[in-house]
Amino acid sequence: MTDITESAPEISLPRAKGMFEAFVTDNKKIGHSFYKLKLTLSGEGAHAFANCIPGQFAELDVSEVPLPPEENIPEDLLDVSQREVLLRRPFSFTDVTVHGDKTVVDIMYCVLGPATLRLTTLKSGDSFSILGPLGNGFHVPEGKKYAILIAGGMGTPPLQHLGKLLVTNHLEIEVTAFAGAKSKNDLPIDGRLDEISIQLGFPIPEFARYGIESIIATDDGSLGYKGFVTDCFVEWLKEKELPAQETIIYSCGPEKMLSRVAQIAQERNIECQVSMERRMACGINLCQGCAVECKVPNSNETIYKMCCQDGPVFDGAEVIFVN
Numbered sequence: 028m029t030d031i032t033e034s035a036p037e038i039s040l041p042r043a044k045g046m047f048e049a050f051v052t053d054n055k056k057i058g059h060s061f062y063k064l065k066l067t068l069s070g071e072g073a074h075a076f077a078n079c080i081p082g083q084f085a086e087l088d089v090s091e092v093p094l095p096p097e098e099n100i101p102e103d104l105l106d107v108s109q110r111e112v113l114l115r116r117p118f119s120f121t122d123v124t125v126h127g128d129k130t131v132v133d134i135m136y137c138v139l140g141p142a143t144l145r146l147t148t149l150k151s152g153d154s155f156s157i158l159g160p161l162g163n164g165f166h167v168p169e170g171k172k173y174a175i176l177i178a179g180g181m182g183t184p185p186l187q188h189l190g191k192l193l194v195t196n197h198l199e200i201e202v203t204a205f206a207g208a209k210s211k212n213d214l215p216i217d218g219r220l221d222e223i224s225i226q227l228g229f230p231i232p233e234f235a236r237y238g239i240e241s242i243i244a245t246d247d248g249s250l251g252y253k254g255f256v257t258d259c260f261v262e263w264l265k266e267k268e269l270p271a272q273e274t275i276i277y278s279c280g281p282e283k284m285l286s287r288v289a290q291i292a293q294e295r296n297i298e299c300q301v302s303m304e305r306r307m308a309c310g311i312n313l314c315q316g317c318a319v320e321c322k323v324p325n326s327n328e329t330i331y332k333m334c335c336q337d338g339p340v341f342d343g344a345e346v347i348f349v350n
């Protein structure tokens with residue numbers, strides 16, 4: 028029988044990346060258009076992914092995975108569903124756990140187009156090729172006592188992973204999570220409150236299970252604070268008066284939101300790391316298609332860094348945001 032003792036990896040240098048076969052162990056729908064996918068890797072793949080840093084990602088090849096039957100494809104995706112999926116697609120992880128000689132990688136995905144539609148048809152025992160772990164991931168600087176995680180839309184997955192490792196490996200850091208979306212159906216969280224969330228009064232089970240306080244904001248007010256998650260965060264920050272030097276902000280979500288988060292952080296001298304999104308054709312610094320314009324320190328010049336290799340996590344103060 029497989030050893031199912033779970034261990035939380037330290038944030039440490041990852042093993043070499045590679046291309047591996049990943050086996051599906053679960054794939055279930057949560058909420059409106061989100062799924063949780065569980066992948067198991069063995070052998071070299073298990074070693075490579077065992078020490079993933081939160082914010083790193085993998086490129087999934089779903090070119091051989093079939094589409095769902097037409098009646099199961101949402102009407103607004105019928106046209107795009109017919110596009111071939113020639114390129115791998117990037118996904119970060121909500122969790123990575125080691126179980127004996129296997130590594131289990133949890134992914135949460137939103138169904139948006141041909142690749143993610145294909146992902147919905149995967150069932151236990153299916154397998155496909157995964158390339159990773161890729162990119163740099165978030166890091167935890169010395170001397171921090173407060174970490175604030177700010178997720179917008181589909182930005183929660185890597186922050187869930189980071190939240191878990193912060194509460195496991197950095198007991199000195201108090202973590203608070205914010206999640207914002209247009210409406211409650213756009214929040215990539217399991218709508219059902221589990222026992223822990225109810226007991227703690229924290230609304231996001233994905234964070235409550237690690238004892239992390241969470242705050243929800245929706246643009247239309249259908250759940251939590253009514254308005255942008257960044258406005259909600261500013262109000263919260265005013266009340267808390269956290270010492271800037273001891274605080275760090277980690278954020279993932281739409282670029283417009285990241286831009287505002289970076290601005291809020293800079294105005295208050297708070298360190299801030301943002302996970303950027305780009306279309307990623309190769310994921311390994313070959314196609315040069317995922318450029319992020321960055322400031323050169325102490326100069327007016329800018330350079331282009333590759334989101335797949337130099338990122339996806341950047342210092343919020345260095346990025347020239349497009350939105």
Ligand SMILES: Cc1cc2nc3c(=O)[nH]c(=O)nc-3n(C[C@H](O)[C@H](O)[C@H](O)COP(=O)(O)OP(=O)(O)OC[C@H]3O[C@@H](n4cnc5c(N)ncnc54)[C@H](O)[C@@H]3O)c2cc1C
Nearest residue numbers: 116117118119135136137139140141142143184304305306
């Ligand atoms: C580092 C990284 C981590 C990611 N992690 C996750 C994750 O954990 N969960 C998740 O659901 N998604 C994640 N994504 C986004 C995911 O890769 C895309 O949603 C997926 O590629 C869509 O594929 P598709 O063929 O279904 O849709 P497509 O037809 O390829 O895209 C559907 C729509 O989404 C837009 N889009 C697709 N990819 C991107 C992108 N990278 N940046 C901006 N817009 C895009 C397209 O322009 C289009 O409008 C991540 C992206 C990056 C770069």
Ligand code: FES
Nearest residue numbers: 310312314315335
């Ligand atoms: S995705 Fe090809 S260089 Fe980054």
